[in-house]
Amino acid sequence: MNVLIHFGTKKPVARTLVYLLNIKEGTMQAIELGTGLSQPQVSTALKYMEEQRWVLVSAAQHEGKGRPKKIISLVKSVRNDLEIIGKGKKIEREDYLARVRKARVFAV
Numbered sequence: 001m002n003v004l005i006h007f008g009t010k011k012p013v014a015r016t017l018v019y020l021l022n023i024k025e026g027t028m029q030a031i032e033l034g035t036g037l038s039q040p041q042v043s044t045a046l047k048y049m050e051e052q053r054w055v056l057v058s059a060a061q062h063e064g065k066g067r068p069k070k071i072i073s074l075v076k077s078v079r080n081d082l083e084i085i086g087k088g089k090k091i092e093r094e095d096y097l098a099r100v101r102k103a104r105v106f107a108v
Helices: 002-006 011-023 028-035 039-051 078-107
Strands: 025-027 055-059 070-074
Touching: 011 025, 011 028, 011 039, 011 070, 025 028, 028 039, 028 070, 039 055
Parallel strands: none
Antiparallel strands: 025 070, 055 070
16 A cells, blocks of 8 residues: 555555455445545545546445445456556656766766
């Protein structure tokens, strides 16, 4: 999770993502309990993850009254997305180091 945060991912998104990587799918309530996040934090994180197309939200079979539960599951390509993010950050870091080295040459 710390790696995701280091790469610029917000903490609630990182916690939710790591939780879903471990359990594959769950309800909002399960994610809240498993991550220690509040309901608004989980909702915001899941909204962001839906926009990134990292999760699928589907309605569970529901009997009786009350609001139907939503099942949240990771999209299979999330691991690829994380690798792409990591590679992008590595390239940014290498570019930054190259600029620092170049600046040192001119500073001497």
